[in-house]
Amino acid sequence: MLCLKKALLRCKTCGAEYDAGTARFRCDCGEPLDLVWDGAAIDTNERCQARRYAAFFPFDASEWTSLGEGGTPCVSIARFADELGLKEVAFKNESANPTWSFKDRGTAACIAHARALGYTKVGTVSSGNMAASVAAYAAAAGMEAFILVKGNVADEKLAPIAIYGAHLLRVAGPYDELYKESLRLGAERGIYYANSDVPFRAAGSRTIAFEIAEDRGFDVPDWVIVPTSAGGNIRGIINGFEDLLRAGLTKRMPRFMCAQARNNSPIVTAFANGWTQIRRAPDAETIAHAIDNPFPPSGNRTVAELRRLNGAAVSVPEEDIIRAQADMARAGLFAQPASCVPLGALRIARASGIVKEGESAVLVTTGGGLKYTTAFAAHKLEWRDCAIADLPDILK
Amino acid sequence: MLCLKKALLRCKTCGAEYDAGTARFRCDCGEPLDLVWDGAAIDTNERCQARRYAAFFPFDASEWTSLGEGGTPCVSIARFADELGLKEVAFKNESANPTWSFKDRGTAACIAHARALGYTKVGTVSSGNMAASVAAYAAAAGMEAFILVKGNVADEKLAPIAIYGAHLLRVAGPYDELYKESLRLGAERGIYYANSDVPFRAAGSRTIAFEIAEDRGFDVPDWVIVPTSAGGNIRGIINGFEDLLRAGLTKRMPRFMCAQARNNSPIVTAFANGWTQIRRAPDAETIAHAIDNPFPPSGNRTVAELRRLNGAAVSVPEEDIIRAQADMARAGLFAQPASCVPLGALRIARASGIVKEGESAVLVTTGGGLKYTTAFAAHKLEWRDCAIADLPDILK
Numbered sequence: 001m002l003c004l005k006k007a008l009l010r011c012k013t014c015g016a017e018y019d020a021g022t023a024r025f026r027c028d029c030g031e032p033l034d035l036v037w038d039g040a041a042i043d044t045n046e047r048c049q050a051r052r053y054a055a056f057f058p059f060d061a062s063e064w065t066s067l068g069e070g071g072t073p074c075v076s077i078a079r080f081a082d083e084l085g086l087k088e089v090a091f092k093n094e095s096a097n098p099t100w101s102f103k104d105r106g107t108a109a110c111i112a113h114a115r116a117l118g119y120t121k122v123g124t125v126s127s128g129n130m131a132a133s134v135a136a137y138a139a140a141a142g143m144e145a146f147i148l149v150k151g152n153v154a155d156e157k158l159a160p161i162a163i164y165g166a167h168l169l170r171v172a173g174p175y176d177e178l179y180k181e182s183l184r185l186g187a188e189r190g191i192y193y194a195n196s197d198v199p200f201r202a203a204g205s206r207t208i209a210f211e212i213a214e215d216r217g218f219d220v221p222d223w224v225i226v227p228t229s230a231g232g233n234i235r236g237i238i239n240g241f242e243d244l245l246r247a248g249l250t251k252r253m254p255r256f257m258c259a260q261a262r263n264n265s266p267i268v269t270a271f272a273n274g275w276t277q278i279r280r281a282p283d284a285e286t287i288a289h290a291i292d293n294p295f296p297p298s299g300n301r302t303v304a305e306l307r308r309l310n311g312a313a314v315s316v317p318e319e320d321i322i323r324a325q326a327d328m329a330r331a332g333l334f335a336q337p338a339s340c341v342p343l344g345a346l347r348i349a350r351a352s353g354i355v356k357e358g359e360s361a362v363l364v365t366t367g368g369g370l371k372y373t374t375a376f377a378a379h380k381l382e383w384r385d386c387a388i389a390d391l392p393d394i395l396k
Numbered sequence: 397m398l399c400l401k402k403a404l405l406r407c408k409t410c411g412a413e414y415d416a417g418t419a420r421f422r423c424d425c426g427e428p429l430d431l432v433w434d435g436a437a438i439d440t441n442e443r444c445q446a447r448r449y450a451a452f453f454p455f456d457a458s459e460w461t462s463l464g465e466g467g468t469p470c471v472s473i474a475r476f477a478d479e480l481g482l483k484e485v486a487f488k489n490e491s492a493n494p495t496w497s498f499k500d501r502g503t504a505a506c507i508a509h510a511r512a513l514g515y516t517k518v519g520t521v522s523s524g525n526m527a528a529s530v531a532a533y534a535a536a537a538g539m540e541a542f543i544l545v546k547g548n549v550a551d552e553k554l555a556p557i558a559i560y561g562a563h564l565l566r567v568a569g570p571y572d573e574l575y576k577e578s579l580r581l582g583a584e585r586g587i588y589y590a591n592s593d594v595p596f597r598a599a600g601s602r603t604i605a606f607e608i609a610e611d612r613g614f615d616v617p618d619w620v621i622v623p624t625s626a627g628g629n630i631r632g633i634i635n636g637f638e639d640l641l642r643a644g645l646t647k648r649m650p651r652f653m654c655a656q657a658r659n660n661s662p663i664v665t666a667f668a669n670g671w672t673q674i675r676r677a678p679d680a681e682t683i684a685h686a687i688d689n690p691f692p693p694s695g696n697r698t699v700a701e702l703r704r705l706n707g708a709a710v711s712v713p714e715e716d717i718i719r720a721q722a723d724m725a726r727a728g729l730f731a732q733p734a735s736c737v738p739l740g741a742l743r744i745a746r747a748s749g750i751v752k753e754g755e756s757a758v759l760v761t762t763g764g765g766l767k768y769t770t771a772f773a774a775h776k777l778e779w780r781d782c783a784i785a786d787l788p789d790i791l792k
């Protein structure tokens with residue numbers, strides 16, 4: 001069994017603390033939990049998250065089940081900086097992970113935690129990226145996986161999950177009830193549900209912050225913009241920058257922007273209205289399918305974090321998401337629609353003055369464009385059929 | 397304009413040499429060319445190929461157009477080592493590149509070369525991975541791209557190329573004629589055709605060798621197994637290991653294995669029969685679509701390199717490719733079928749005694765599984781529909 005060092009899980013909302021060595025996924029108050037662990041050292045001889053940042057986790061590096069998650073590129077694109085009058089616009093391209101989304105970081109941390117607690121079964125509730133990620137890491141770790149997806153997920157989205165050999169269930173019913181039922185049943189049946197905002201998934205997301213800082217020589221950007229669904233990823237990234245600051249590796253915090261699709265933006269709505277409690281959003285369709293969570297389990301905490309750290313929350317209309325996807329692809333980055341919401345949000349925030357001239361921004365590109373091919377229909381894509389003999393006339 | 401340092405292109409077959417500062421894609425004798433450049437230094441503070449291995453290329457690091465290619469994980473999977481009685485079986489997962497295949501390494505090098513020569517237009521002849529890669533890097537570099545794909549490529553394969561904004565032509569006619577006509581027309585019309593085995597594409601593939609060696613502390617594996625189509629990638633990887641040896645960074649060469657689908661295996665056939673010249677293979681269908689090249693332009697050279705270096709060439713039946721894809725996915729690595737041919741080849745080579753007990757092998761996983769979703773039909777994939785209320789009975 002993998003050895004877990006003594007660490008705590010803390011609720012930032014009510015202050016309660018729990019031993020990280022127990023199977024505990026949320027606070028008794030209902031809010032999410034964060035890993036408390038003081039270790040901080042970077043092994044610069046290693047490229048992959050599990051070994052490079054092992055000191056930030058209460059496990060031994062040699063004990064991780066890793067598929068080589070992390071170490072993704074942060075790509076600065078001058079044309080967007082020029083367009084917006086900014087010093088820099090860079091994209092942290094999380095599609096360069098083993099299952100082509102940021103989820104692999106948190107999954108790797110959850111699998112390590114599950115193994116440390118003696119679990120042999122894992123699962124998740126997801127409509128795509130996280131399902132594939134948990135299925136892949138469970139396969140790598142030799143664990144049995146029980147993946148639950150929403151009832152409205154199309155058949156074509158299931159094959160890329162099933163290929164990893166997991167038990168795959170498409171479950172009719174409200175998504176947030178499914179989330180809660182999975183944690184309840186998991187506790188009863190010995191299945192570790194590595195859901196979207198559980199403590200070790202958020203802890204894995206911290207490594208996005210570590211890499212952004214490292215790639216910039218520990219000079220943090222003015223803004224970090226995160227497409228936000230459950231809220232686990234943005235929580236983790238915030239915690240990561242706080243860990244760096246506490247360890248003396250950085251001198252200040254960036255500001256954080258939560259980016260959501262306007263059709264499904266409960267966190268943006270709560271932030272704008274000064275609410276402390278998320279209200280369920282209408283479950284409207286959005287092309288940013290990967291972040292259409294109408295009642296996010298880390299919503300309250302995300303709103304609180306944004307207020308505490310002078311952040312922002314911006315929602316993006318469908319047509320701006322589609323335009324951002326086209327513009328990013330035409331700069332060489334083909335991302336899934338949800339991952340293009342940050343560029344749309346940055347444009348809106350710049351126009352409204354939230355982001356100031358000359359500032360720098362890093363946008364988290366959470367997953368690759370091949371993840372959601374339905375989005376091609378939103379673009380006017382063209383090609384032409386011809387014969388070899390026609391080429392001299394065509395290529396001019 | 398990007399500055400090109402003085403370097404040579406050499407034909408390993410006839411010995412002819414050319415100035416790398418001219419637009420020269422093949423030798424006058426018809427065989428491919430290799431970059432000759434003595435620079436060798438690794439900048440270990442950098443993660444991405446363009447900066448980490450810049451010294452191995454005749455450009456300044458700051459002048460590359462990079463999307464963060466390279467720095468992919470090499471994942472050791474114990475169950476395959478156990479199955480085959482080997483010391484190690486590791487997978488160099490090239491799907492963790494910006495367009496999710498190894499092509500980005502060579503494309504980045506070609507774009508740098510094209511810019512150095514003053515080109516503003518680039519192109520390629522490809523049925524998939526290379527087309528997307530060249531379209532993406534051309535977009536990033538602000539160059540116009542003219543992509544030519546085979547006449548039999550399905551509509552659904554074109555959208556992931558067209559999204560990058562390239563001119564996309566689906567051209568009826570023999571693939572090898574299209575290859576030659578693209579180079580001819582490119583020279584005439586000022587379009588740099590970054591085809592499958594041009595010198596700077598093969599030069600980019602060397603970084604796969606650099607990373608494999610680095611990840612193992614410069615202790616090279618006994619075998620490196622490469623899925624082989626045109627032959628440009630395996631040539632480049634061989635050159636990379638030779639560069640490391642010449643620079644004193646490694647002590648020996650690995651042995652190389654060319655892995656092809658049995659339905660389309662002209663290099664394996666030539667190698668087995670002792671031919672020096674490739675004969676056109678029957679253009680049979682294979683699930684390993686990405687490597688179905690019946691008359692590979694670097695075929696002769698690849699056969700010669702394998703003989704010179706005591707290598708091997710193994711072809712894999714369709715059912716073994718499909719089995720390898722399933723087995724790799726069930727170990728956490730979902731690769732396109734062509735990228736699973738090496739595991740099939742290793743199994744055959746181990747059974748026939750080519751690979752000996754206790755040896756180590758690194759298999760190049762050239763591209764991700766989402767690249768070729770048609771392959772799902774070859775697998776018996778299962779899922780189940782239910783309601784939340786059914787879960788207590790199902791999850792046991």
